């Protein structure tokens with residue numbers, strides 16, 4: 451397999467981050483795997499610290515990368531949006547506990563002539579053609595399945611058991627995974643179904659914790675959804691989100707007796723903004739849009755707490 455031609459992209463122009471004149475490799479537009487490049491989200495705002503680590507990993511680090519942190523902080527999207535800008539083809543797999551090795555490597559399927567063809571799975575495709583493989587929510591994967599991929603962390607070739615073919619990782623093949631935990635399990639049971647990962651598997655990874663964005667970044671993210679709103683309003687929205695986060699029972703600093711069962715991810719904050727845009731004629735537009743974004747899945751007590759915060763901030 452001939453490696454794809456690379457091209458250099460400057461971080462400052464490509465990711466809209468001023469003053470970083472470092473170049474990273476990507477691929478020129480219109481390459482033969484263009485169909486696997488994720489769609490670009492114009493509203494995406496790169497976070498300097500996170501992007502610098504992810505780009506450095508992409509450029510230089512051989513180990514796979516483990517991004518972990520609370521839900522909706524931008525782990526999956528930073529990988530996809532970096533790939534969109536550098537024109538990197540991606541195989542994205544959402545993990546779950548019944549995902550098995552053949553789902554990743556491939557399987558025989560019936561062809562039109564009544565025979566069987568072996569169809570590559572996402573792992574084999576990524577290795578064969580040099581795509582970025584993202585195993586999303588890796589901590590839902592059965593630890594035994596993860597352990598079956600130990601060879602990947604060393605860049606070893608993959609032998610397909612069914613066909614006996616050996617696939618060497620093509621230039622450009624890389625593995626990144628995301629999870630809500632760092633593989634050590636979820637003691638607070640905030641994320642039911644999460645597994646503790648095998649330590650030998652984790653040993654192969656470089657890692658980065660992705661927390662909630664800084665206030666200013668979240669204001670900018672909101673601004674791309676609500677360009678006509680004043681900054682003071684957007685800041686008020688972020689402070690509501692911060693208050694909810696500080697009360698969340700999964701927050702180690704939360705007061706146990708008054709903790710609430712939900713938190714507010716950046717994803718939910720963006721959804722709140724989108725619903726708020728449609729609510730101008732509603733008598734209580736902030737509460738109405740919060741109910742659509744988050745309130746609908748909380749207990750009545752928590753809903754009252756969140757509406758109290760909104761009242762205090764916007765009231």
Ligand SMILES: Nc1ncnc2c1ncn2[C@@H]1O[C@H](COP(=O)(O)OP(=O)(O)OP(=O)(O)O)[C@@H](O)[C@H]1O
Nearest residue numbers: 494495520521522523524525526527671716717720
């Ligand atoms: N930096 C950002 N710029 C713009 N939008 C963002 C940013 N970070 C997060 N978002 C918004 O939050 C949503 C969730 O982000 P993403 O899917 O990357 O979260 P995640 O950390 O992978 O969450 P989960 O743990 O639930 O998988 C995105 O679709 C986007 O709407």
Ligand SMILES: [Mg+2]
Nearest residue numbers: 525526586628
């Ligand atoms: Mg994700």
